[in-house]
Amino acid sequence: MSGIYDFTAMSLAGEDMPLKRFEGQVLLIVNTASACGFTPQYRGLEALQKELGPRGFSVLGFPCNQFGKQEPGDAKAIEQFCDSNYAVTFPMFAKIEVNGDKAHPLFRYLKREKSGLLGSSIKWNFTKFLIDRSGQVVARHAPTTTPESLRKEIEALL
Template sequence: MTTIYDFHALDISGRDVPISDYRGKVLLIVNTASNCGFTPQYDGLESLYRNLGARGFVVLGFPSNQFGEQEPGDEEEIATFCKLQYDVSFPMFAKIDVNGAKASPLFDWLKSATPGLLGSRAIKWNFTKFLVDRQGNAVRRFAPMTPPARLRSEIEALL
């Protein structure tokens, strides 16, 4: 059986990172974009990471340009934007597809494990969030409009 720890992803600097590096942590995996109406959620994601990180919580950001071409930059531009505009310190990864034939296998697994509204699998927009427990089980999907602060109690329950 496949688990989240079977996947790898390239980080924003191009280094291959096994997701198993985060074994035993509660994860919030988010598809991000720099030019989206939801981009200010970086503040809330960073706040969660800074406030709960010492307890074993990690946000993993995955930029995607699939929704309204709202992430047009390359990895260097994305990393610079995230640092300068939102002081992002949580791990960011290379730009990926989250839907379609070229979708990241990690996101295919997350979508299958936690279907959306009415059982839909496709991600509808930027800043869809997936909560993963310490055992590597995808436990819940959150819609893009759900502010990160509203996830705090569910994250804390897993910590």
């Protein structure tokens, strides 16, 4: 049976990053975009990272351009945007697809483990998957769910 740690994704810097590197941590995996109405959630995601990171938590950001073409930039543009606007310190990965035939295998797995309200497809940017320390997908949250509202759920897993 495959698990979250069996996957590898490319970092924004272009390096393969095995998710095994995050083994034993609580993770919040989010498909992100720089020009979305939900983009200010980067602020809340970064706050969670700073406050809970020392306890074994990490946000993993996966830019995606499939929804309204709201992530049009290349890796350098995404990195500059995240750094200059939100001082993002959590790991950001190369732009991926989350739905369709070209969906990243990680997101195929996440969707299989936790369907959304309207089925397995991801409906928009900033869909959030919460992963426990053993690598199990324990929750899926809609884009409208703010990072701040997840604090208690994350702390219960730490």
